[in-house]
Amino acid sequence: KLCFIGLFLSGKVSKTLEEFDVEERPSSVLEEKCPNLTVIHSAVKSLDTQSHTVETADGHVFGYEKLCICSGGRPKLLTQENPYVLGIRDTDSAQEFQKRLSKAKTIVVIGNGGIALELVFEVEGCEVIWAVKDKAIGNTFFDPGAAQFLIPSLEADKPERAASCKRPRYTTEEPATGGSHTFTADRHARGRGSGPTETGSALGPDWHEGIVLRGAEQVSRRVSVEYQCEVERILTSEELLSSLQQTLRPENGGSWPVYIQLTNGKTFGCDFVVSATGVVPNTEPFLHGNKFVLADDGGLQVDDHMMTSETDVYAAGDVCTACWEHSPLWQQMRLWTQARQMGWYAGRCMAAHVLSEPIELDFCFELFSHITKFFSYKVVLLGKFNGQGLEPDHELLVRCTKGQEYVKVVLSGGRMVGAVLIGETDLEETFENLILNQMDLTPYGEELLNPNIDIEDYFD
Ligand SMILES: Cc1cc2nc3c(=O)[nH]c(=O)nc-3n(C[C@H](O)[C@H](O)[C@H](O)COP(=O)(O)OP(=O)(O)OC[C@H]3O[C@@H](n4cnc5c(N)ncnc54)[C@H](O)[C@@H]3O)c2cc1C
Ligand SMILES: NC(=O)C1=CN([C@@H]2O[C@H](COP(=O)(O)OP(=O)(O)OC[C@H]3O[C@@H](n4cnc5c(N)ncnc54)[C@H](O)[C@@H]3O)[C@@H](O)[C@H]2O)C=CC1
Numbered sequence: 068k069l070c071f072i073g074l075f076l077s078g079k080v081s082k083t084l085e086e087f088d089v090e091e092r093p094s095s096v097l098e099e100k101c102p103n104l105t106v107i108h109s110a111v112k113s114l115d116t117q118s119h120t121v122e123t124a125d126g127h128v129f130g131y132e133k134l135c136i137c138s139g140g141r142p143k144l145l146t147q148e149n150p151y152v153l154g155i156r157d158t159d160s161a162q163e164f165q166k167r168l169s170k171a172k173t174i175v176v177i178g179n180g181g182i183a184l185e186l187v188f189e190v191e192g193c194e195v196i197w198a199v200k201d202k203a204i205g206n207t208f209f210d211p212g213a214a215q216f217l218i219p220s221l222e223a224d225k226p227e228r229a230a231s232c233k234r235p236r237y238t239t240e241e242p243a244t245g246g247s248h249t250f251t252a253d254r255h256a257r258g259r260g261s262g263p264t265e266t267g268s269a270l271g272p273d274w275h276e277g278i279v280l281r282g283a284e285q286v287s288r289r290v291s292v293e294y295q296c297e298v299e300r301i302l303t304s305e306e307l308l309s310s311l312q313q314t315l316r317p318e319n320g321g322s323w324p325v326y327i328q329l330t331n332g333k334t335f336g337c338d339f340v341v342s343a344t345g346v347v348p349n350t351e352p353f354l355h356g357n358k359f360v361l362a363d364d365g366g367l368q369v370d371d372h373m374m375t376s377e378t379d380v381y382a383a384g385d386v387c388t389a390c391w392e393h394s395p396l397w398q399q400m401r402l403w404t405q406a407r408q409m410g411w412y413a414g415r416c417m418a419a420h421v422l423s424e425p426i427e428l429d430f431c432f433e434l435f436s437h438i439t440k441f442f443s444y445k446v447v448l449l450g451k452f453n454g455q456g457l458e459p460d461h462e463l464l465v466r467c468t469k470g471q472e473y474v475k476v477v478l479s480g481g482r483m484v485g486a487v488l489i490g491e492t493d494l495e496e497t498f499e500n501l502i503l504n505q506m507d508l509t510p511y512g513e514e515l516l517n518p519n520i521d522i523e524d525y526f527d
Contacts, residue, residue, distance in 0.1 A: 081496040082503070083436040084447065085404070089271055091158075111138075114353045116377040133379050133417045136353055136367060137410060140346035140385035140401060141266050145177060149301055151325035151339045155182055156346075157267030161274060164341070168193060171282045171338035173319060175327050177298055178343030180207035181439075186341060187221065187290045188442050189275045193282020194319075196335050198293040198327075205441065207400075210453055212465055213487055216473040220442040221290050266349075269385070271403040272439065296331035301340065346401055348386045362388035371428045372420070373413035381417055383409035391428070396450040396484060396502060397435045404437055434503060438495075447495045450485035450502050451477055457484065466516040474516060481509035497523045 079085050094106040109123035114134075122128045142154025155164055168174065171193050176183050179199040187197050199206070203214035307315060307326045315334045317326060323336030348366040353359065360368045360376040366388030373381045384406035389399045399405065408431045419426035437448045454461050454477050462478040472490030476483055476498070483501045488494055501508065508515055515522065 081436075081499045083431060083434050083499060084438045084495060086438055087272070089273065111352050113355060114357060114380075116357045116380055119379065131379070133381065133421065135373070135381040135383055135410075135413050135417060136350075136375070136386055137382070137384050137406075138349040138353070138386045139266075139269055139406075140348050142342065143345045143347045145298055145340070145342040145344060146301065149325070149340075152301065152342050153339060154342050155186075156269055158270065159267060161270060161278070165278060165280060167339055168280060168282050172284050173323070173335070173337040174282070175335055175337045175340045176343060177327075177340060178345070179205060180343060180345065182341075182343035184208070184441050185275060186280075186343065188288070189280045191281050191287050192284050193289075194284070194286070195288075195290045196293065196327075196337065197290055198296055198298070198329055200295065200297055202295060204292060208441070208446070208448065209487065210475065212467070212475060213473050213489060216467055216469070216489060217442050217444070219470065220444070221288065224287060269403070293329055293331060293333065296329040296333075299328040299330050302326045302328065304336075307334075346385060348388075350386060362390060364388055372416040372426065373409060374416070381413045383413040389432075394433045397432050398451070398455055400435070400437070402437055408432070434499065436499065441489075444489045445491060447486070447488040447492075449488075449495070449498060450483075451479075452485040452487045453477075454485065464513060464516050466518065468518075476515065478508065481507045483508055494522065497526055501526065 094108070098104050098106055107123065107127070107129075109125050109127065111121050112124050113122045114120075114136075115122075118130075119132070119134075120128050120130050121134065140156075142156050142160075144152055144154050146152055153160065153164060153167070155161055168190065173194040173196065174190070175196045175198060176186055177198050179201055183197065183199070184205050187195050197204075203209070203211035204218065205214050209217070302315075303325060304322060307317070315326070315328060317323075317334045317336045319336055321336060324338060325340065326334055326336050327340055328334045348364070350359070350361065350365065350367055353367075357377055359380075362368050367375045367382040367386055368390040369375055369382050369387045371391035373383055373387070375382050375387070385401045387409065389409075393399075408429065412429045412431070415429075416426055435448070435450055435452070437446075439446050439448075451457055452475075454463070457477070457479055460479075461484070464476040464478065466472070466474040468490075472492050473487065474489075474492055474494060475487040477485035482505045483498065486494075486498045486502070488498070514520060
């Protein structure tokens with residue numbers, strides 16, 4: 068990969084929330100900035116923790132004193148085998164998606180997290196069938212109340228955005244002459260080899276801004292949500308036609324390259340399926356011959372110094388699973404914000420250990436905080452925003468103005484432990500403080516969300 072993705076901070080929103088822009092730059096920019104850095108453009112093929120060496124795909128062996136594995140994750144696809152099932156992770160897969168979409172009339176999106184939420188809102192000119200396991204949309208980020216608030220946006224036109232695209236590869240890079248144009252979603256068919264090392268960096272925030280996600284139809288957005296169902300089977304047109312399958316009656320007419328049968332009994336024909344079903348950590352090249360302890364989700368277990376179970380090997384970002392005793396207000400989610408915080412903290416830990424200096428768990432792991440955008444709304448998530456792991460007696464306070472804002476506060480024992488803020492609420496800083504200082508809010512009751520009280524002033 069000849070590019071790294073640079074983060075250019077556009078400012079701190081609060082103590083723990085940071086917003087940033089993303090711009091693709093050549094890796095030489097980083098080397099110029101950090102003279103002690105050498106970037107080697109090659110995938111790591113193997114790691115020998117005994118001899119403290121890594122071997123790259125082009126056969127070079129490098130020794131290390133301390134090593135940090137930041138190999139990210141890759142899409143956990145419904146199936147690796149089907150050329151009509153694709154995932155979105157890096158610039159190449161986004162480009163592939165864009166190309167295939169431009170000829171598509173109907174696509175099916177499976178999954179109910181970040182990528183699905185972004186796609187169903189952004190895709191135009193194509194019928195989108197969105198199948199979710201849950202009762203409401205966006206289960207990894209939202210409760211059903213917030214989902215209800217967001218649903219009308221799917222029916223409205225997308226607001227115009229003056230987006231400046233700092234990732235020109237999507238729009239300017241033409242496919243190589245003679246390169247494979249057959250719409251094969253899986254990377255094996257694109258002649259780039261297989262295995263986990265071939266994916267690039269995850270796209271991160273605002274990846275779809277400035278790129279056209281338009282299908283072949285003259286329609287604006289058209290999304291049908293199929294709730295509480297999973298994929299029963301994915302069939303080719305031949306399989307559908309075969310005598311065994313004749314009982315299946317697709318909901319939509321016409322002939323399609325692929326059909327998807329859902330557990331709710333419905334079958335849809337489509338041009339392709341997007342599997343937006345989470346990520347798996349890229350650990351494979353590092354495991355053989357070593358004794359890494361893996362977490363249940365397949366990540367490299369790390370302690371509160373970002374150290375794996377192998378001596379002198381650290382890990383950060385999507386590839387690792389935080390296995391220290393978490394602050395009651397923090398949880399790991401595979402997000403860019405956390406990857407960045409972990410990378411920064413791992414670097415400090417490695418330096419401290421080389422210098423035999425003490426180091427304490429960074430403050431950023433005290434409180435979960437995430438700022439993003441869904442359906443054109445600013446979204447801020449704080450602490451146990453969905454009551455994760457809380458006793459059933461926790462309380463929720465909600466304020467909602469249709470089309471404008473959705474504010475939810477999670478209280479446990481009268482203390483604020485989490486919040487969801489959708490829209491321009493201006494409450495993030497105050498709520499962050501109230502969560503961090505664990506003030507008893509019982510006396511305020513529901514007044515806490517009274518729109519006529521300037522809460523920021525009140526708690527100042
Ligand atoms: C479409 C999309 C949108 C997203 N939007 C957001 C968002 O709005 N906000 C947010 O906070 N998060 C978002 N995320 C999640 C976020 O991008 C990831 O959590 C984050 O990038 C993880 O960072 P990382 O450095 O751990 O992994 P990655 O960014 O995946 O980087 C891993 C790097 O390691 C390289 N690599 C892998 N294996 C090897 C090997 N064997 N040898 C050498 N190199 C290797 C890869 O090529 C890659 O460059 C999004 C993710 C996707 C896919
Ligand atoms: N704005 C943001 O913060 C964004 C963050 N991301 C991050 O990028 C990563 C990848 O995104 P996603 O793939 O959306 O992962 P995700 O973890 O956000 O969501 C995965 C979804 O797939 C569902 N799922 C899992 N297996 C399934 C199955 N077999 N059938 C049906 N549904 C299934 C889960 O219930 C969940 O709803 C995540 O770490 C996500 O947090 C992605 C896009 C935007």
